[in-house]
Amino acid sequence: MAGLASSIERRNGVSLWRQIADKILQGIASGDFTENAALPPEVALAERYGVNRHTVRSAIAALVQEGVLKAEQGRGTFVLSRKRLSYPIGARTRFSTGLQGQTSERHIALLSSSTEPASRRIAEALGLAKGAAVIRLETRGEADGHAVSRATTWFDAKRFAGIEDAMAETGSITASLKRFGINDYLRHSTVLSARHADADDLAALDLQPGAIVLVTVAVNVTLDGEPIQFAESRFPAERVELRLAAGD
Amino acid sequence: MAGLASSIERRNGVSLWRQIADKILQGIASGDFTENAALPPEVALAERYGVNRHTVRSAIAALVQEGVLKAEQGRGTFVLSRKRLSYPIGARTRFSTGLQGQTSERHIALLSSSTEPASRRIAEALGLAKGAAVIRLETRGEADGHAVSRATTWFDAKRFAGIEDAMAETGSITASLKRFGINDYLRHSTVLSARHADADDLAALDLQPGAIVLVTVAVNVTLDGEPIQFAESRFPAERVELRLAAGD
DNA sequence: TATAGTTGTCTATATCAATAGACAAATTTA
DNA sequence: TAAATTTGTCTATTGATATAGACAACTATA
Numbered sequence: 312m313a314g315l316a317s318s319i320e321r322r323n324g325v326s327l328w329r330q331i332a333d334k335i336l337q338g339i340a341s342g343d344f345t346e347n348a349a350l351p352p353e354v355a356l357a358e359r360y361g362v363n364r365h366t367v368r369s370a371i372a373a374l375v376q377e378g379v380l381k382a383e384q385g386r387g388t389f390v391l392s393r394k395r396l397s398y399p400i401g402a403r404t405r406f407s408t409g410l411q412g413q414t415s416e417r418h419i420a421l422l423s424s425s426t427e428p429a430s431r432r433i434a435e436a437l438g439l440a441k442g443a444a445v446i447r448l449e450t451r452g453e454a455d456g457h458a459v460s461r462a463t464t465w466f467d468a469k470r471f472a473g474i475e476d477a478m479a480e481t482g483s484i485t486a487s488l489k490r491f492g493i494n495d496y497l498r499h500s501t502v503l504s505a506r507h508a509d510a511d512d513l514a515a516l517d518l519q520p521g522a523i524v525l526v527t528v529a530v531n532v533t534l535d536g537e538p539i540q541f542a543e544s545r546f547p548a549e550r551v552e553l554r555l556a557a558g559d
Numbered sequence: 560m561a562g563l564a565s566s567i568e569r570r571n572g573v574s575l576w577r578q579i580a581d582k583i584l585q586g587i588a589s590g591d592f593t594e595n596a597a598l599p600p601e602v603a604l605a606e607r608y609g610v611n612r613h614t615v616r617s618a619i620a621a622l623v624q625e626g627v628l629k630a631e632q633g634r635g636t637f638v639l640s641r642k643r644l645s646y647p648i649g650a651r652t653r654f655s656t657g658l659q660g661q662t663s664e665r666h667i668a669l670l671s672s673s674t675e676p677a678s679r680r681i682a683e684a685l686g687l688a689k690g691a692a693v694i695r696l697e698t699r700g701e702a703d704g705h706a707v708s709r710a711t712t713w714f715d716a717k718r719f720a721g722i723e724d725a726m727a728e729t730g731s732i733t734a735s736l737k738r739f740g741i742n743d744y745l746r747h748s749t750v751l752s753a754r755h756a757d758a759d760d761l762a763a764l765d766l767q768p769g770a771i772v773l774v775t776v777a778v779n780v781t782l783d784g785e786p787i788q789f790a791e792s793r794f795p796a797e798r799v800e801l802r803l804a805a806g807d
Numbered sequence: 808t809a810t811a812g813t814t815g816t817c818t819a820t821a822t823c824a825a826t827a828g829a830c831a832a833a834t835t836t837a
Numbered sequence: 838t839a840a841a842t843t844t845g846t847c848t849a850t851t852g853a854t855a856t857a858g859a860c861a862a863c864t865a866t867a
């Protein structure tokens with residue numbers, strides 16, 4: 312975006328090949344490098360970024376490993392990966408409907424669940440006493456077989472006893488909440504940040520180390536404004552962008 | 560958040576000291592490391608993250624350089640920095656009012672301006688013909704003397720001729736638009752992503768290389784829905800979080 | 808005033824990251 | 838087929854990154 316020639320920083324704790332891999336990913340996402348088309352040759356990229364050809368090769372090797380590029384000797388290096396998914400966020404944010412039209416299939420996989428005492432933060436958000444029992448769900452959002460989100464979600468254990476079973480069966484938060492008499496809900500607040508993916512996110516989202524994740528911390532409420540769900544979701548920045556719709 | 564012990568990745572293109580510096584920043588932002596309090600001693604941090612003490616020292620040195628920590632021989636290492644700013648995003652997103660209550664002073668500094676032909680993307684967003692003249696403003700948002708955002712903004716050059724002078728004088732987009740008869744405007748759409756800061760952002764935002772920026776791409780419109788402004792803003796993830804208010 | 812705890816400095820070593828150059832191997836084009 | 842283009846492999850060198858250990862300098866406390 313803004314297509315400005317943004318250059319590369321040295322001695323910063325992030326290796327040049329990682330920075331260049333990031334730039335290529337950006338280039339793909341922004342349409343600078345077209346899908347299925349050849350990347351500029353290694354020597355051209357090396358000149359463009361002001362580094363040695365071998366450094367560019369390291370970046371490309373990482374992206375080949377990641378499944379984003381495919382190199383063919385004598386022919387060139389080609390872009391395999393599709394565009395970033397655009398995940399809408401608003402008052403009616405829901406995983407499945409949000410990606411409709413961009414993917415043919417999506418669901419939420421339940422990785423694990425547990426019951427634990429609420430931390431101060433979660434108790435406040437859910438309007439419970441600190442230490443009250445809450446159910447924690449660890450989930451992964453999948454679309455067309457690709458992991459697109461990783462979330463940790465908390466519910467009041469008293470009110471939503473057994474919601475982990477509903478999640479495992481339905482693969483949908485919305486469907487699970489229906490079983491507890493909640494036919495509609497709204498997103499009350501969302502706080503957004505970004506960080507490097509940690510070990511768990513790397514594994515669950517099938518990312519290369521060093522990847523960046525967008526982090527949302529959200530509270531969902533009933534139509535009466537009663538808080539029912541607290542969630543922290545992580546999205547791989549290289550595969551997902553978040554779209555804030557106007558009247559939503 | 561979610562306070563899970565997230566570990567450190569090796570050979571990923573991001574050096575260990577940079578990853579640990581990121582973790583310490585996270586710890587400060589999330590309240591794990593309290594403001595004005597001493598950090599755990601270097602040996603404890605080294606054990607916690609499974610690295611050598613010298614590696615921890617490199618991370619601390621970077622954060623001392625950055626003004627986040629202060630080390631005192633014999634006593635310990637102390638947290639100087641305040642919490643992250645929480646920047647609200649919604650239909651009525653405005654820089655100055657958004658940070659009210661969190662900072663005592665804020666304004667937008669105009670770094671440079673130029674007139675250029677609109678790219679396809681910008682032309683579409685502003686409803687102009689491709690190649691039509693647009694004014695580009697490079698700005699930096701400052702609060703209490705700290706850089707908190709870096710933005711590139713485009714306006715129709717015909718309709719907003721001279722807006723760069725208004726910006727330089729008033730230090731406010733809202734005030735500048737008033738001079739062109741626009742007393743109110745709405746944010747039509749926002750798309751959110753994250754990436755490593757580029758060279759320009761590093762310099763303008765006074766960041767250490769390797770830092771992550773949150774990126775918003777937004778279109779502002781008049782009350783009639785007519786697009787007037789296209790902007791890409793970058794926020795340092797370590798100093799700013801974005802808050803999406805419910806009914807905004 | 809010792810003593811323990813903490814940060815600061817130094818030396819040494821091994822590995823990773825980046826540059827440099829040369830040439831092989833495969834593909835496309837003239 | 839020959840030449841040009843492009844990716845793949847190899848060797849060598851330099852600097853940054855990370856580990857290891859030892860000890861100095863400073864602070865707080867028993």
